[in-house]
Amino acid sequence: MKTLLDQAQLQITLHRLAHQLVENHLDFSNTAIIGLQPRGVWFSDRIIKLLETVSSNTRILYGKLDITFYRDDLYKEDALQEPAQTDISFGLDNKRVVLIDDVLHTGRTIRAAMDALLDFGRPKEIALMTLVDRRFSRELPIQPDYVGFSVDTLFEQKVKVFWKEKDGNDEVVLV
Amino acid sequence: MSLSVKHLLGIKELQTSDIETIFKTADNFKQILQRPIKKVPALRDTTVANIFFENSTRTRTSFELAEKRLGADVVNFSASASSVSKGETLIDTVNNILAMKVDMVVMRHSASGAPWFLARHIDASIINAGDGVNEHPTQGLLDAFSMREKRGDLKGKTVAIVGDIMHSRVAMSNIYCLQKLGAEVIVSGPPTLIPKHIEAMGVKVEYNVRKALQQCDIANILRIQLERQHKPLFSSLREYALYYGVNRQMLDSLGKDILILHPGPINRGVEIDSDVADGAQSIILDQVENGVAIRMAVVYLLSGGRELPE
Numbered sequence: 001m002k003t004l005l006d007q008a009q010l011q012i013t014l015h016r017l018a019h020q021l022v023e024n025h026l027d028f029s030n031t032a033i034i035g036l037q038p039r040g041v042w043f044s045d046r047i048i049k050l051l052e053t054v055s056s057n058t059r060i061l062y063g064k065l066d067i068t069f070y071r072d073d074l075y076k077e078d079a080l081q082e083p084a085q086t087d088i089s090f091g092l093d094n095k096r097v098v099l100i101d102d103v104l105h106t107g108r109t110i111r112a113a114m115d116a117l118l119d120f121g122r123p124k125e126i127a128l129m130t131l132v133d134r135r136f137s138r139e140l141p142i143q144p145d146y147v148g149f150s151v152d153t154l155f156e157q158k159v160k161v162f163w164k165e166k167d168g169n170d171e172v173v174l175v
Numbered sequence: 176m177s178l179s180v181k182h183l184l185g186i187k188e189l190q191t192s193d194i195e196t197i198f199k200t201a202d203n204f205k206q207i208l209q210r211p212i213k214k215v216p217a218l219r220d221t222t223v224a225n226i227f228f229e230n231s232t233r234t235r236t237s238f239e240l241a242e243k244r245l246g247a248d249v250v251n252f253s254a255s256a257s258s259v260s261k262g263e264t265l266i267d268t269v270n271n272i273l274a275m276k277v278d279m280v281v282m283r284h285s286a287s288g289a290p291w292f293l294a295r296h297i298d299a300s301i302i303n304a305g306d307g308v309n310e311h312p313t314q315g316l317l318d319a320f321s322m323r324e325k326r327g328d329l330k331g332k333t334v335a336i337v338g339d340i341m342h343s344r345v346a347m348s349n350i351y352c353l354q355k356l357g358a359e360v361i362v363s364g365p366p367t368l369i370p371k372h373i374e375a376m377g378v379k380v381e382y383n384v385r386k387a388l389q390q391c392d393i394a395n396i397l398r399i400q401l402e403r404q405h406k407p408l409f410s411s412l413r414e415y416a417l418y419y420g421v422n423r424q425m426l427d428s429l430g431k432d433i434l435i436l437h438p439g440p441i442n443r444g445v446e447i448d449s450d451v452a453d454g455a456q457s458i459i460l461d462q463v464e465n466g467v468a469i470r471m472a473v474v475y476l477l478s479g480g481r482e483l484p485e
Binding site for chain 2: 066068069070071074080081082083085086091115116119120
């Protein structure tokens with residue numbers, strides 16, 4: 001097991017990502033932040049908390065999206081996963097959406113997420129923020145717009161992100 | 176996450192954990208049904224045949240909507256319009272439909288046990304949409320789901336099932352489901368409509384409806400199924416309504432807030448009066464709404480783990 005980001009580094013990275021968002025979205029008046037269930041929402045919760053301190057807008061549109069029913073591998077053995085809550089209480093028509101997930105790997109989750117988002121309206125744009133980008137492992141033509149940390153990995157390896165609120169400590173590791 | 180069974184034949188064969196899984200999944204689908212776009216593409220590679228050898232509007236429509244909202248392709252098939260009326264056997268009929276590459280069969284049949292028979296002879300997953308006087312599992316599930324939604328955990332609660340128990344597959348599925356969830360069940364109605372030895376299922380029998388209602392938190396009022404009574408089992412509908420019908424006056428006199436369910440179709444003024452069926456305690460339309468979510472959950476959970484052909 002190798003630590004990719006420790007608590008202090010993660011803190012700096014989160015601040016950088018939040019500021020990058022402010023740079024592109026200013027007051028977030030037409031922006032919606034969508035965290036992906038189940039693990040991405042711990043990341044997006046943090047980003048939202050930071051945005052509320054560094055941007056002028058304290059009521060940024062924020063939703064959570066579960067993609068279970070949009071997966072492309074349902075027919076596989078053991079593919080049924082426990083669905084989590086989708087909680088998007090606003091329409092996405094003409095919104096600038098920032099999709100947030102913790103680890104970007106094959107890109108299939110993001111494909112499903114984009115499919116799911118379109119059921120809530122026609123966004124003006126969808127951008128992707130990921131804490132860890134596992135480079136060169138994409139199976140679909142999907143690339144992130146905001147990256148916390150890039151890492152080259154083997155397919156068999158796993159990147160795990162731990163959050164203080166859920167797991168007791170902040171850390172990103174490669175297993 | 177998956178069910179312990181390949182088919183949904185009856186609630187009798189389900190584990191309590193299966194029921195919990197179905198409820199949890201149905202919660203998600205219920206939420207999807209509130210959205211402007213009430214559809215997900217989860218089963219876009221699945222074809223479901225709804226085969227109804229007995230009349231049904233609510234159940235068939237509910238299944239069809241559930242399947243369509245999961246993105247499945249649906250074929251409907253009713254006995255009156257089919258070769259069954261020309262003498263084709265059940266297995267032949269179903270195999271012919273399966274030869275058209277159908278992955279799942281939802282079947283209603285007037286013979287008790289028909290889905291079990293079918294499950295032994297064909298590969299596809301089967302969902303029992305009511306077989307004779309045996310079981311109607313999705314109704315049992317949606318009733319319990321609706322009760323739980325309004326009154327929380329059913330453990331320790333008492334549910335009265337009132338009316339025609341003898342001819343009711345809904346009663347059977349309700350009893351199995353409620354008991355697995357830890358509820359006490361009382362059955363009530365005229366002695367001629369309550370099967371002998373039903374106590375062996377662990378339910379309490381109370382022929383006096385008023386007394387049954389006094390002891391319960393929730394009442395599921397069943398329809399009098401005149402079409403299944405080959406000889407008269409009570410003298411008249413008027414008499415039935417008088418002694419066994421649930422009306423506002425009786426409910427108010429109990430001095431407690433009993434939740435009222437009815438699986439439909441309602442015989443207004445017979446087993447239940449309009450002012451009860453349409454009153455604040457009634458959740459009859461919630462049951463119908465929840466029916467779609469429950470059926471989506473069952474169809475979804477039974478279609479996982481199916482390998483695509485090479």
